[in-house]
Structures are given as C-alpha cells and as structure tokens.
Amino acid sequence: MITLENWSERMGEDMVLRDFRALTQHSYETAVRQFLQWAQTEPEELNEETVRNYILYLREEKKLSASSINVAVCGLRFFFIYLRKARELRLYDCGARNQIPVAGDSMPCGPSYLPTQTWGSPR
Secondary structure (H helix, E strand, O other): OOOOOOHHHHHHHHHHOOOOOHHHHHHHHHHHHHHHHOOOOOOOOOOHHHHHHHHHHHHHHHOOOOOHHHHHHHHHHHHHHHOOOOOOEEEOOOOOOOOOOOOOOOOOOOOEEEEEEEOOOOO
C-alpha cells in the first residue's frame, strides 16, 4: 500500500528500474510531492476528480505554462500507473506540442486541455 510516508522511496526505485534519468526522476518526484501537498490526503484516496482539479489549479491559479503542466501530468501519470495501479482514471494533456509539425501528425499545436486515453492504454 502506498502511503504519504513511503511513496517517494517506492517511486524512486520504480524509476531507477525503468532507467529514468536523474533530472526526470527529480522532476516527477517534485510534481507528485506538490500534488500530494495540495491534495492533503492519503494517496489511496486520490481520484480522477482530484487530479482534474489540480490540473485546473496549476493552469488557472498558478498560471503555469503548458510545458510545466505537462511535466506534472507525466509525473502524476507515472505515480498512478506504477504506484497506485490505477488504469481506469483519465488524464488531461494540456496541449504542449512541438512547434515543428511532425509528418502525419493531425493534432494542432496550442495550449488547450484535451482528454487523452485511459491511463496505461497504448497511445
């Protein structure tokens, strides 16, 4: 069971097992730590609505850029998929895209929140 006391150690170990680089590990852990401080609840009690409200908070109140929000989203996605084993939750992508179009890419560039696939499903 993941708790406020053990999530960081477990997440760090899981990222090492997946060969994440040190900067990515630090960024993801920081994003999850800030989310847990904001939510003020045990990880097992978190749900899709909490994540959605947090992303809105980052965008509307903290005024973070799309790329900064995407770092938080990636960290939260890792946390929920590998630590919480929650694959039924949906996550939102804030639309940060490469400015140079990729051949065959039909997604427009822009800072809009778009619903994405269910966590853990293939892209």
